[in-house]
Amino acid sequence: MTPITEVEGRRLTLSNLDKVLYPATGTTKGELLHHYARTAAPLLAHLAGRPVSFLRYPDGAQGQAFFTKNPPPGTPDWVKSVEVPRSARRGEDRGRQVVVDGLASLMWAANLVVEFHTPQWLAVAPAVADRLVFDLDPGAPATVGDCCRVALWLRERLTGDGLDAYAKTSGAKGLHLLIAVAPTPSADVSAYAKKLAREAEGALPSLVVHRMRRDLRPGKVFVDHSQNSAAKTTATPYTVRARTEPTVSAPVTWDEVAACAEGGAPLRFVLDDMPGRLEAYGDLMAPLFGQGHPPLPGRPPDAGAAR
Missing domain, CATH: 3.30.70.3300 (Alpha-Beta Plaits)
Known part of the structure; x- marks a missing residue:
């Protein structure tokens, strides 16, 4: 059965918690999510207000990884996203990116098995x-x-x-x-x-x-x-x-x-x-x-x- 949990009033489906993501250490997806939950306070502070890019590795560290700036398919409508210039210059090739603004969106993103990457600027002031x-x-x-x-x-x-x-x-x-x-x-x-x-x-x-x-x-x-x-x-x-x-x-x-x-x-x-x-x-x-x-x-x- 796929666990469903409630975080900040949001229902989250957490999948494959026993899946081994790091064969060298036996580290599971559940342990990865636990890390993000217990480091949430400082991590959220560093993510705050910044459009997030994800390096996803859903099949583990030895599997295929891919980098995305777009909101992943199936992103819930309650996950915040903002419009940003893809070139980070105003008015050129605008797109949307996720902003992780709370524990619920952090755990939603962590369930996708991701690294978090951010620019040196805030979404309100691109470039x-x-x-x-x-x-x-x-x-x-x-x-x-x-x-x-x-x-x-x-x-x-x-x-x-x-x-x-x-x-x-x-x-x-x-x-x-x-x-x-x-x-x-x-x-x-x-x-x-x-x-x-x-x-x-x-x-x-x-x-x-x-x-x-x-x-x-x-x-x-x-x-x-x-x-x-x-x-x-x-x-x-x-x-x-x-x-x-x-x-x-x-x-x-x-x-x-x-x-x-x-x-x-x-x-x-x-x-x-x-x-x-x-x-x-x-x-x-x-x-x-x-x-x-x-x-x-x-x-x-x-x-x-x-x-």
């Missing part, structure tokens, strides 16, 4: 970023420890510009840095991120590459600045990834980053690690929320707000 992101991706034999060394350099550089960086594991091989900024056109944020990525390569030439070319990346950390493009998305904090094991894109402390950079334990967390981390630290990325974040260098505080 006006309130976050800046760097994706630090190690090219073998570089490791997450090398990513941590680059992250520490970027943190110091950003601090010099009055910006505070917060780190999380990508849930894959590398590290993500997120920085809250005053509302700024995505094109300007992209230009600033690219500038810092090039500076990182200049300062750490044996360790960093800022271009995506595969032949440049072995043994180095690719500082991917491209996810600041209005059309791009990044794995949302606390999402589970479709990897061999149920790894999570988990916020980490700068002490943990520094320890990893010095050869300590690699930063890697699975869904069972998250309750203890949330109890110990709360949401390490909570400072990203709210108002009054600093502008990018050279921009007045309200430069993007009129958009």
Whole structure:
């Protein structure tokens, strides 16, 4: 029998809860849904107001995965969706995307077996970023420890510009840095991120590459600045990834980053690690929320707000 449960007054059909999604660990779909339920408070805060893209892997991490921005077939009419420009430029090729705005829609989406991905802008202001992101991706034999060394350099550089960086594991091989900024056109944020990525390569030439070319990346950390493009998305904090094991894109402390950079334990967390981390630290990325974040260098505080 397919379980039916009620969440926030909505009846949800939760299917195949015993299905193994991660053969390496035996993790089931029911355990995945339990993770999303117990991390709902911080995850919903990071999803709030942002159009969601889904990476779906309904047959498990080793099965076929596909990325979609459109509301999936059969989306209930009570699940919120918003109209957004597909190019994230106003007035061009508009479509609809889901906005996960509560526990009921979170569990509906989780039942589809998804990773959650969001842009750096809110649905009410397409292409006006309130976050800046760097994706630090190690090219073998570089490791997450090398990513941590680059992250520490970027943190110091950003601090010099009055910006505070917060780190999380990508849930894959590398590290993500997120920085809250005053509302700024995505094109300007992209230009600033690219500038810092090039500076990182200049300062750490044996360790960093800022271009995506595969032949440049072995043994180095690719500082991917491209996810600041209005059309791009990044794995949302606390999402589970479709990897061999149920790894999570988990916020980490700068002490943990520094320890990893010095050869300590690699930063890697699975869904069972998250309750203890949330109890110990709360949401390490909570400072990203709210108002009054600093502008990018050279921009007045309200430069993007009129958009």
